[in-house]
Amino acid sequence: MTKILSTAFLLVVSVTAGAAGTPxxxxxxxxxxxxxxxxxxxxxxxxxxxxxxxxxxxxxxxxxxxxxxxxxxxxxxxxxxxxxxxxxxxxxxxxxxxxxxxxxxxxxxxxxxxxxxxxxxxxxxxxxxxxxxxxxxxxxxxxxxxxxxxxxxxxxxxxxxxxxxxxxxxxxxxxxxxxxxxxxxxxxxxxxxxxxxxxxxxxxxxxxxxxxxxxxxxxxxxxxxxxxxxxxxxxxxxxxxxxxxxxxxxxxxxxxxxxxxxxxxxxxxxxxxxxxxxxxxxxxxxxxxxxxxxxxxxxxxxxxxxxxxxxxxxxxxxxxxxxxxxxxxxxxxxxxxxxxxxxxxxxxxxxxxxxxxxxxxxxxxxxxxxxxxxxxxxxxxxxxxxxxxxGNADQPSWDDVTFLRSAGSKPGWLAAVSDQYKLVVSVADVPWLFDLKSDPDELINHAGDPEHAADLQRLAQAMVAYAQASTDPHMESSEISSALKSLVQ
The missing domain is CATH 3.40.720.10 (Alkaline Phosphatase, subunit A)
Structure with a gap:
């Protein structure tokens, strides 16, 4: 009974601790x-x-x-x-x-x-x-x-x-x-x-x-x-x-x-x-x-x-x-x-x-x-x-990339997205790189453009790191893993 009462007390304290200040x-x-x-x-x-x-x-x-x-x-x-x-x-x-x-x-x-x-x-x-x-x-x-x-x-x-x-x-x-x-x-x-x-x-x-x-x-x-x-x-x-x-x-x-x-x-x-x-x-x-x-x-x-x-x-x-x-x-x-x-x-x-x-x-x-x-x-x-x-003045630098993946039991596609670029690697096509600023309609593949080579490699490296850290099974696809390997070299 004492343990139950102590637990209940802690719960009450946890949500009322700011009663004297900010709730x-x-x-x-x-x-x-x-x-x-x-x-x-x-x-x-x-x-x-x-x-x-x-x-x-x-x-x-x-x-x-x-x-x-x-x-x-x-x-x-x-x-x-x-x-x-x-x-x-x-x-x-x-x-x-x-x-x-x-x-x-x-x-x-x-x-x-x-x-x-x-x-x-x-x-x-x-x-x-x-x-x-x-x-x-x-x-x-x-x-x-x-x-x-x-x-x-x-x-x-x-x-x-x-x-x-x-x-x-x-x-x-x-x-x-x-x-x-x-x-x-x-x-x-x-x-x-x-x-x-x-x-x-x-x-x-x-x-x-x-x-x-x-x-x-x-x-x-x-x-x-x-x-x-x-x-x-x-x-x-x-x-x-x-x-x-x-x-x-x-x-x-x-x-x-x-x-x-x-x-x-x-x-x-x-x-x-x-x-x-x-x-x-x-x-x-x-x-x-x-x-x-x-x-x-x-x-x-x-x-x-x-x-x-x-x-x-x-x-x-x-x-x-x-x-x-x-x-x-x-x-x-x-x-x-x-x-x-x-x-x-x-x-x-x-x-x-x-x-x-x-x-x-x-x-x-x-x-x-x-x-x-x-x-x-x-x-x-x-x-x-x-x-x-x-918006803290001392906020750490932010790695501007997030990762998306297709749903389902079979590998489909992976995407690495920043505020400007989107890299999509899939089992069905060559890698696609979209420039969301110059091409917001997502019509043009920039993966082969020399001026985008650094951005392409950065996103590819980030995607590899994500897939390894999160054990994403999409990387078990030879098409996806081979494509990423070629991009990060």
Whole structure:
């Protein structure tokens, strides 16, 4: 009994130690799914017009609530999904480990039971923790509410494992998908969803309920919205909000430049037709998300929590949205792999901060724990980027490169990315080097240009070091290992 009381006392002390000074910060994370960064106003402001308005000068979504987070904190302009597919990207995000070392190296692979997430670290320090929305780290279950393994999220009643459902409801037996097929199975149908039952609204309401309940104690809450991932469907009035917007195909939708062979044609995209109506619905989903972010931020302000709540807005990966004649994700193109990362941390991150150095989802856990003045658990492979965010005068030099990998059991491609360059080495093609400054559309391979030889070798050497340190099985491919060997000589 004495040991139990001592443990409880230590937990209370850990979250109230700052009572005489600064209270420990809350953490709220809002994560979307398959979100193209160009749909956010704060990201368009960081881009040249040609890149900011790829669907047309007037084809934009106004996102004032999300933009306000960037205005109060930092926007990371070169932030990437460590593996641009749902499960492996999320595994890296929560664990701080590379996907191949989490058990979740491709979709529907369950997260290893020995993983200690940042949420578990906070829970052990006495934080109230919770989660609502898509998880996608507990195997193939669909929707599979409230997974038994919580990974630090004590209140996971509204966590579901898989799916992009559009309508939810609360029943006597707990939450469920409200849209049903004729056979009674959960359906992706919109089914008359309204501002109470539509997925984004419903899940946001669950987050707001948690925040109200735990406003008087340190909390960590993760809101994982299944939109704007397809199917492209959204409730009124968002379904018609952009239907008259002049949306055109991106300049790269049809181009004379060849696709890299590692991209492949893919039956799903081989004869893709541009559909403005689908993009208008995608825009509608983004606007609905922003309006709900606004509701949540207003509640935090109403409860006088703004000055002690770290707010993060991010996504698990992008969506090409017709760039390069393709949809969805899974490749290293910017639209697929580059994602939003916006962090407001009052009293820690200066307002209006811009971080251009390359970062990845694997860097999130060590960075957020450092910002909250907590140690990272054993096994962390990501980097602590808190010095970049805080802007300390004595911050160490930063190696401007992050690493991406294809998902799946077979070697596909590896990428090393800096703020300016992207090297992709694959089993299907020669190495490709993109210059993201001179060629932001990623059309030209600079790997053979003498003026880029030093940059090519630097990234190749970094990729070899990464693969060895993280035991990446992609290096077992003779094509990848041979290509890298030739580049680093």
């Amino acid at each position: 420990p910060p809350n953490l709220l994370i809002i994560q979307t799914d398959e979100h193209n960064f160009r749909t956010l106003g704060c990201y368009r402001q960081t881009l040249a017009d040609q890149q900011a308005f790829v669907w047309g000068k007037d084809a934009v979504v106004e996102t004032p609530a999300i933009d306000s987070i960037a205005q109060r904190g930092a926007i990371c302009t070169s932030y990437y999904a460590t593996s641009p597919v749902c499960t492996p990207s999320r595994a890296a995000f929560f664990s701080g480990r590379y996907p191949q070392n989490t058990g979740s190296w491709q979709n529907d692979r369950p997260l290893s039971g020995d993983i200690v997430t940042f949420a578990e670290v906070l829970r052990r320090q006495g934080y109230s923790t919770g989660y609502a929305g898509k998880w996608h780290l507990d195997g193939a279950g669909k929707p599979q509410w409230q997974p038994k393994r919580k990974f630090g999220f004590t209140d996971n009643r509204f966590m579901f494992n898989r799916g992009h459902w559009k309508k939810f409801e609360l029943t006597a037996d707990g939450p469920r998908v409200a849209a049903r097929s004729k056979q009674g199975d959960p359906s992706y149908s919109l089914a008359g969803a309204d501002q109470e039952s539509f997925s984004t609204d419903w899940l946001s309401n669950r987050a707001m309920d948690f925040i109200r309940k735990h406003a008087g104690e340190p909390f960590c809450y993760h809101l994982s919205l299944p939109d704007p991932h397809g199917p492209n469907a959204v409730r009124a009035p968002y379904d018609q909000m952009f239907e008259n917007t002049p949306i055109r195909p991106p300049a790269t939708f049809q181009t004379e430049y060849p696709l890299p062979k590692y991209i492949g044609s893919g039956a799903k995209n081989a004869k893709l037709s541009f559909r403005a109506d689908q993009m208008s619905l995608y825009f509608g989903m983004v606007r609905c998300i922003d309006d709900n972010v606004g509701r949540i931020l207003a509640l935090i302000d109403e409860l006088n929590l703004t000055d002690r709540t770290i707010v993060v807005f991010t996504s698990d990966h992008g969506d090409l949205c017709y760039e390069h004649g393709r949809l969805n994700k899974g490749n290293p193109y910017e639209g697929s792999a580059k994602i939003p990362m916006i962090i407001a941390a009052p009293g820690k991150i200066p307002a209006g901060k811009r971080i251009d150095q390359a970062l990845g989802t694997v860097d999130f856990a060590p960075t957020i724990l450092s910002l909250m003045e907590m140690d990272s658990p054993d096994g962390i492979e990501g980097r602590d980027a808190s010095a970049l965010l805080v």
